[in-house]
Amino acid sequence: METILRVEDICKSFAGNQVLHDVDFSAEVERIHALVGENGAGKTTLMNIIGGIHQPDEGTVYFRGEPVSFANPLHAMNRGISIVHQELSLVPNLSVAQNVFISGQTNEMVPRQKVNRFGFINWKELYADTRDLFDHVGIDIEPTTMVSKLSVSMQQLVEIAKAISFNARVLILDEPTSALSEKEIDRLFGVIRELTRKGVAIIFISHKLDEVLTIADQISVLRDGRMVDTVRTEETSRDEIIQMMVGRHIEDMYPSKSSGVGDVLFSVEGLSRRPYFHDVSFTLRRGEILGLAGLVGSGRTEAARAIFGADALDAGKIMLDGKGIQIKSPTNAIQHGICYLTEDRKTLGLFLKMLVRDNIVSAALNRFTSQLGFLRRRAIQDESMHYVDYMQIRPPTDEVEMISLSGGNQQKSLLAKWLSAKPKVLIADEPTRGVDVGAKAKLHTDLRKMAEEGIGVILISSELPEILGLSDRVVVFREGTVAALLEGDQATQEEVMKYATR
């Protein structure tokens, strides 16, 4: 089988973080090659390099045996490598045919524009060519249809056809089944198999191991930016793949787990907000850290937001201290003592152009307001400096702009902000994302301290070692609902992965 694509020793770093280490990978025509790995393993980065979106720091990409370097994605598309991303990029108010063929540049190899000499569109030719393309790919969509009328799965098929229209020899699909129903997935697989028969090499990134085992001929496993191994599907098993995905020693030291856990502090029952999550139930006891594990998109953040009142619930009950409560807005939630440390600190959690001090008290202003509504300056200053010391924020002053702090210090400030709000329950969503090792350890210790002081901590994290190292119990999410509840010893990487994937 012709190896049409090969990458060798690829290394890539972003802002000092090395994301890919000496990765080798190859794809053959007429084969479906799956790429799997945990969140953050580097799959998307690797594909983006192949597709021309990023440049590798080291290493070479070989296409058809020759080293290539793509300046931008269009360049790669013209040469024959196309990516279909998770976010669709079709223009809703134009027809399917226009979306497929009308773009900015003419491809020298394939006449795309379907226009006459003066630039006017030749509709007959456009629709005919689109129909031919769709037949070739095996899709049944009328070329004149307005994109806005198509379902997501149909739009995706159009995107695939569009990629093929560039005479793609390598087609990369990034998590193509995340928004599809069973039937639509079958149809997609049909199309993919048809394409393989026509000589295309398909690379398929996915979390869903069952699907991968069904459709792929080969599976490559990435872990922490390194290629673990590539195996043929018929020679491997689900367990073996999981082992490869997670098999590592938990080297980091985590603070010791809870010594004694109290009564139930907080519980949720039957939370639903379709299509994001449904029937989510769990309890949180005083003094414990409850971890919510699961793949990206499994509904943890959506559930957290709904609990916090940022999104509306379709159904479900929330109980705090034994009493049922209604949470209608974040203002409401904070009044009850439920706080949510957001996933994305820069856009959702911090006010970058404001001072550290302003940030730290931003969720707790009510505590520093006098009867008449005036802010007590002194009290605010004391509070913010208290946290600057407590959290060891550098530089040790609260009068600099938040944006000048390093990632780790920003994250510490974010945690300080929520501590200042005196929560009873804190949902921490990716609290150590983008943070250096030292700050990470400090944040872990702080979270454990909080739990010991009686604050209920719910931890959402995509880093398996972190969840396992920090949590007393783990709730595993899968596709919007709770798949398992693992106690103490039960919670191992393999167990979590087993329930997190299908």
Next chain:
Amino acid sequence: MQQVALMVLCVVLALGMQSQFPKYLNLDNVEIVLANSIGDGIMALGMTIVMITGGIDISVAAVLQFTAILVGMLMNAGAPIPAAIVVTLIAAAAIGWINVTLMRIFNVHPFIVTLATLLTLRGVNIVITDAGTVTGFPQQFSAIGRGYFAGVDHLRNSVVLFAVLAVITGYALKNHRFFQEAYFIGGNRRSARMSGIKVERFLVFTYVLNAVLAGVAGIVISSQYMAASISFGQNAELRTITAVAVGGASLSGGTGTIVGTVLGWLFLAMVRNAFNMTGVNTYWQDVVIGVVLAIAVFFGEYLKRRQVTR
């Protein structure tokens, strides 16, 4: 969908007016309805493309004033009519180019830059006319705004001009590869750039074209009134944007058609005329237009949000 609704509205309004004023559908009246709003119509054509790209240009009213004044002054200075027109249109193009260049340099929203241009241009207009009116144009000039096409009664040259421009822009927007870029840029600018579309180049084209069309409108208006003053084009930007919004374009870009805009314009022109005819205080017009704009935009955004399929 929206276009059908608009057509129905226009028909209903026409029939309603006809029942009150038996002479409504007379060609005399139709001629007036169209001629009174022809400036707005021409500007709406350019504004449609601007709004499809997700931008806006509120300086058009001032451009209309400016070109009306400029063409008049040039003719008064002795320039032959064609030359005056050409120079004026070039000046309009220059203003459009200034707008889009400032947008790029200052990296600000189109609204803000065109707001500043609006004010400055208005100031310039006051200065050059000495707050007065420019008159004394050569008689042939009135042919554009008042003359009849090929001698056909009631069919003004300006209306024919508008129709021709509408057909050209409408056809181009639907069928020409370059014009389609407006939809791509308005739909998803980043993705458009990644597809190889030269976004900056298209935006320059759009705002220059828009200014030139405003210039054409200015020339037509000054020809119609055989005068030019700073009182022209009051609230014209409001009416133009409203016509385009009612016609189906969304403020955030990606939608809009010339057909829709023309229908929206027609509807507003009829409403305006209805005010005049029924003797309702014409000052109510602004109120109504303001409300209509808010409603049109609200519905546009509301429907767009409902449409998000996920």
Next chain:
Amino acid sequence: MTKTPGAYGASGRQAATDLLRKVLGARTTTLFLTILVVSVMLTIASGGSFLSSRNLVSVLMGMTYDLLMAMGMTLVLILGGIDLSVGSVLGLSGVAITMMMSKHQPYHVGIPGAIAVGLAVAAVCGAVNGLGVAKLKIAPFIVTLSMMAVARGLGTVWTSGWYISGLPDAYLVIGQGTFLGVPYPVYIALIILAVFSIVLQRWKPLTQAFYIGHNPEAAGLSGMRVALVTGAGYVISGLLSGLAGLFMTSRLAMGFFQFGVGAELNAIAAAVIGGASFVGGSGSLVGTFLAALLIAVINNGFVLLRGDPNYKTLVQGLIVFVAIAVDAYRRRKEIRE
């Protein structure tokens, strides 16, 4: 907003505070100096008549109307929005007040009633703006552009284009009365400035505006009532415009639907030059005040030196351009840091 270079160490806090105070004054100092310089130049150029008490009063009065609206505009800009309707609301509320108390009109509501009606009208306009922006999530410039047309139109319709006269003398005292030679409205505006300034910095419900304008999602997720504060901002802007309408009609002893035409642009210019940004999250009432004063001085100088009145609008336009350029420059500098 304030900036400090990294200040470390135990004494860092002290150094940071000092530097802060100095930097906070940078913009204010520039404005102050500019006003001083321009004033001096005008005094010389006008042979001293710039400093005549009559002229200074004229400057202060001219500034007062703009200042009131600019204060509201500052708040709205801090919130990340804009209010194009201020001039029209000034006109409409002025019309409402004078209509209510004029002896030629049928209402005869009496002075306090008339003022209440006028301010209520202004507040309602602001509330409608606020509703459109905060609840219906329509772009602020469209909402307030609509309101601009609607309010102006309503004012025109109500008066049918006529002046409103026949106002009771007691009412005229508000705008025409003076203390130490300076008209009452100037004092009132300055008092409002002082109070508003303190309140904006220290009163929780309004200070939140800075957070909200800077990052509305984060503000909402921090428990702030974004919609409420945003709506309130527009109501305040409306009320201040209404107050300006009150002063203008009282001082000029008439109601006129054209009052306030074009005022929004001066208000925007003053707010932006004074430190507000179109992207939201920043603004300074003191800066706005100085900017309004500067603009008033420039406009006055124009008249004084017998500048062609036709150039007035042009000058205003250029001032707005300056405001935009300044804001863009400030933002560029921030990005580079």
